[in-house]
Amino acid sequence: MAMIRAVALPLFIIVFILSSLTQFESKLTTKYYQNTCPQLEKIIRDIVTMKQMTNPTTAAATLRLFFHDCMVDGCDASVLITSTPSNKAERDHDLNLSLAGDSFDVIVRAKTALELACPGIVSCADILALTTRDLLTMVGGPFYTVRLGRKDGFISQASRVDGNLLESSATASQQIDLLASKGFSVQEFVALLGGHTIGFSHCKEFAKRIFNYSNTSQNDPTLNLVFAKSLRIACANYDKNPNMAVFFDVISPGKFDNMYYQNIPRGLTLLQSDQSLVQDPRSKPFVLKYASNQTAFFNDFAHAMEKLSVLQIKTGHNGEVRRRCDSFNNIKV
Numbered sequence: 001m002a003m004i005r006a007v008a009l010p011l012f013i014i015v016f017i018l019s020s021l022t023q024f025e026s027k028l029t030t031k032y033y034q035n036t037c038p039q040l041e042k043i044i045r046d047i048v049t050m051k052q053m054t055n056p057t058t059a060a061a062t063l064r065l066f067f068h069d070c071m072v073d074g075c076d077a078s079v080l081i082t083s084t085p086s087n088k089a090e091r092d093h094d095l096n097l098s099l100a101g102d103s104f105d106v107i108v109r110a111k112t113a114l115e116l117a118c119p120g121i122v123s124c125a126d127i128l129a130l131t132t133r134d135l136l137t138m139v140g141g142p143f144y145t146v147r148l149g150r151k152d153g154f155i156s157q158a159s160r161v162d163g164n165l166l167e168s169s170a171t172a173s174q175q176i177d178l179l180a181s182k183g184f185s186v187q188e189f190v191a192l193l194g195g196h197t198i199g200f201s202h203c204k205e206f207a208k209r210i211f212n213y214s215n216t217s218q219n220d221p222t223l224n225l226v227f228a229k230s231l232r233i234a235c236a237n238y239d240k241n242p243n244m245a246v247f248f249d250v251i252s253p254g255k256f257d258n259m260y261y262q263n264i265p266r267g268l269t270l271l272q273s274d275q276s277l278v279q280d281p282r283s284k285p286f287v288l289k290y291a292s293n294q295t296a297f298f299n300d301f302a303h304a305m306e307k308l309s310v311l312q313i314k315t316g317h318n319g320e321v322r323r324r325c326d327s328f329n330n331i332k333v
């Protein structure tokens with residue numbers, strides 16, 4: 001007995017060391033597809049360039065899609081799964097309602113091209129991470145390294161969105177707390193929110209701030225008066241036409257820059273959640289810093305995006321490489 005234990009124990013240790021080595025090896029690296037799909041980066045760059053040129057809203061749409069994916073069970077492409085009769089998927093949660101079709105489309109295009117070039121090799125989670133980075137640089141954002149080797153997740157449920165994403169009425173504290181629960185500092189969070197320098201918001205997200213705000217004021221008094229007036233015109237009858245939307249950054253809507261931070265203190269901000277960031281003493285200094293220094297913003301944004309891109313990723317047997325990005329390989333009926 002004692003002999004067996006003496007042998008079993010070292011064996012156990014060796015197995016343990018081996019399995020932790022495998023874990024170590026399965027960590028992400030920029031060279032992950034170097035031998036199995038050397039054309040990966042070029043294929044994605046070509047698809048992204050063509051798509052962004054024909055549909056300039058793709059960059060913003062995809063950044064938001066990526067953020068929503070990473071916040072719910074990590075960056076595992078769970079947001080791309082479509083619902084089945086027995087499973088209401090993540091993307092069909094109310095908060096996903098407005099995820100723009102162009103973002104799903106660019107991923108489908110990239111996956112299709114990659115399945116032709118290197119079938120069954122590149123995960124949808126890696127495609128989403130790379131596509132987001134390339135689109136951001138196309139609209140003027142900073143470059144950052146995207147390490148590869150993510151696997152696609154096995155779970156996508158609308159019910160798992162609650163508590164992981166917030167509505168436009170969220171306070172600064174709610175936003176800071178949520179991002180802290182994912183390991184992001186206030187600085188990193190404020191830098192990430194610079195994403196709102198591109199893209200748009202539907203009128204219903206800020207209608208409360210411009211129509212019948214209070215007995216004494218039509219609009220939220222933190223809003224610039226002229227801006228509020230033009231929003232009321234742009235969003236007239238928004239309740240009858242829910243597709244009506246307005247650019248986040250009125251000054252340079254399609255360009256990734258630090259204008260978003262300059263707009264907030266001037267009252268040129270659509271979302272209450274964004275406005276709240278200059279009202280909270282924890283986030284305000286970073287808003288002002290990024291407003292006055294684009295280099296500082298770009299450095300911090302790049303760093304925060306690199307961190308977001310590896311949030312709760314799945315590797316090894318905790319995931320798979322999907323054949324199609326919108327369904328699991330073994331579809332459960």
Ligand code: HEM
Nearest residue numbers: 060061063064067098166167168192195199200201202273
């Ligand atoms: C955590 C607090 C956040 C809240 C409450 C929030 C809220 C919103 C809302 C309400 C919209 C408008 C959606 C619509 O009407 O279609 C939006 C759009 C957008 N969000 Fe956020 N967001 C947050 C964080 C972020 C972060 C951290 C990023 C970037 C990493 C981001 C990137 C975007 C982009 C790019 C759009 C525009 C999408 C498009 O044009 O299709 N958001 N967000």
Ligand SMILES: *[C@@H]1O[C@H](CO)[C@@H](O)[C@H](O)[C@H]1NC(C)=O
Nearest residue numbers: 207210211212213236237239
């Ligand atoms: C604002 O209030 C007025 C008077 O109560 C009402 O007639 C109007 O329909 C309201 N507008 C909106 C957009 O709710």
Ligand SMILES: *[C@@H]1O[C@H](CO)[C@@H](O)[C@H](O)[C@H]1NC(C)=O
Nearest residue numbers: 211212213214215216217218
């Ligand atoms: C707004 O006006 C209505 C009717 O004039 C009144 O009942 C209500 O108390 C007022 N609300 C506030 C916040 O002053």
Ligand SMILES: *[C@@H]1O[C@H](CO)[C@@H](O)[C@H](O)[C@H]1NC(C)=O
Nearest residue numbers: 292293294295296297299300
């Ligand atoms: C802007 O930020 C960069 C990077 O943090 C820093 O090196 C530079 O000194 C800052 N510029 C000003 C004017 O503060």
Ligand SMILES: CC(=O)N[C@H]1CO[C@H](CO)[C@@H](O)[C@@H]1O
Nearest residue numbers: 091092093094096097098099
């Ligand atoms: C893009 C997308 O799939 N959006 C879905 C979000 O959720 C609503 C239902 O809550 C669906 O109708 C949308 O199609």
